[in-house]
Amino acid sequence: MSDMAEMPVQLPEHPTSGTEARGRYFNSGNAFNIKLPEVPCALFTEEAARALARTETALYPCDISATLDCPFPATTPLLLARYASVLAGAQLTVDFVATASIWYVIDGAGTVTCGGEEIRFGKGDVFLLPGLAAAVIGAEAAAVFWCVGNDPQLAFEASAPIPGARDGVAFVHFPAGEIAHQLDKVYAQEANDSTSGHALIFSAAQSEKSRNITPTMTLSLNTLKPHSFQPPHRHNSVALTLVIAGDPAHTEIDDVPWAWAPWATLLTPPTAKHSHHNNGDSRAEFLIVQDGGFYYHARTMGFQFL
Template sequence: MTDAAKLSLVTSIADLPAQSAGQPASKAESRARYFNSGNAFNVRLPAVPNAVFVDEPRRALDLATPTGLIACDASAAMQCSFPATTPFVLTRYARIRAGAQLQTDFVCSGAIFFVIQGHGQTEAGDETIHWRQGDLFMAPGDHAQRHIAIDDDAVLWVVTNEPQLAFENLRAPAPGNAPSGLVHYPAAEIDRQLETLYTVGSSDEIAGLALIFSSDQQAAGRNILPSLTAAMNSLPPGGQQRAHRHNSVAVSLVVDGDNCFSMIDGERKDWAPWATTITPPVSAHSHHNDGDRLAKFLIVQDGGLYYHARTMGFEFTDT
């Protein structure tokens, strides 16, 4: 059947296949494809799943697990061609056996690490930091990192924007060109800063009581990296975070809490220790603490992207 005959069978531009140049005069012209407002507008992709990862932390915390990385990979559900927890964020757990080393060299602008258990040190470029349980640190993507667990096995939660770079087939920043240097937020300082927030108090117009992590170089954007926001959110016993939505996606690590759950578009999602949960973009969500101690959960969002695009779309959904 000729192309003209094929075209005669199509009654809507929405049903047209990709079109190519009729008589390409060069390789560059032959590479061109043509779509239209019927078949390439308001493109629909598989939704970001309302997932919770519990097997990955279980494996990471298993004494038998060797030193290495365990990814929370939802790329199949999202039909994404590279590992991804959400379209722009990849979350992993790292287990490092006592005395062992783990080398990480992610293609990202920076990697966020939270220490779930153990203590040790990380070398990044010409700097070394010593970390312990409850610490958070951000290692810039212009250098590989070498992590060493001291005395006991260590488990880390690791979040990067590798999918963001993979989407554009980009490389990590050249040495000295990362958006931030190495930044360390020790557990005791995180607790001190959180206490300050509770002492000062909040209001109903503020979404939760969260400590936002930034740095000298990223302070203007209030973010930890240009595209990523990181926050230690908290819920007092019996407390709940006012229901809201935003266009950024969140990956969260359950750090502490008993009898806690989230409501995601009307669906209850119970928290499990050290689980990673995805809060899909635009979903109406709230977090609840029915337990009797302060709940803490570490949240990383691709919020910087939406702030920069002026498209965060934040709104409370209970009004």
């Protein structure tokens, strides 16, 4: 008798309809032995350099779908990071098939129009765009952005966001001045041993209860005082980190140091032991997007200091 783990997928023996014919059968031996590539550590610098060159109006995805064995662009199984450049006087239309996309303005100035509302953006601003929104980004001065959306999540599910009143995400603007003000308020308080340091967590009116910026994505502006470090920790979500300031600074992932580079994106795999280190004389700042909303909702975030 053969091992049931070696059995191939089983088809219906005598289907009498199309609905029956579409059925497939596995067993407790072969249903759970799927081998998927692990999420790797990665540092994306080339995409940032291309956007910062400001040679064209374009998107530059941090795509490692081949490494992840995903049939769609992806930086992690559920998130896609991009850089974007918009030349002065040009426009970029954004209509990602995603629940939402988070944008950070690395440089430049201009306007964003979405759903009949318009904002003026500048360096250091953050804004949130709902998916399928056909937002138009217009640059008055050549602009460069970092952007993260959950496109791979929806591609995996073969689904699309619900537009209109039932949409769980709205157009939100976080101006740089307000971000600095809110971070100053955080720094006016003492950090205790149960926190991961002085960080500003972004949320929105529609997701205030969950304290996430979207139902599944979390966004934080983390900081490190000069010559300090964040203790080693791990969590079940991945982390996409944009280096804003820190010289010299680095992240250790499973005891391997990854030196920061200006405006680089660092990918920290899920459950990996990691810590952040600022060896410079000024404050380090780094923006982190995680798929943490999934894990908070499922009660499986698993955050722990090591």
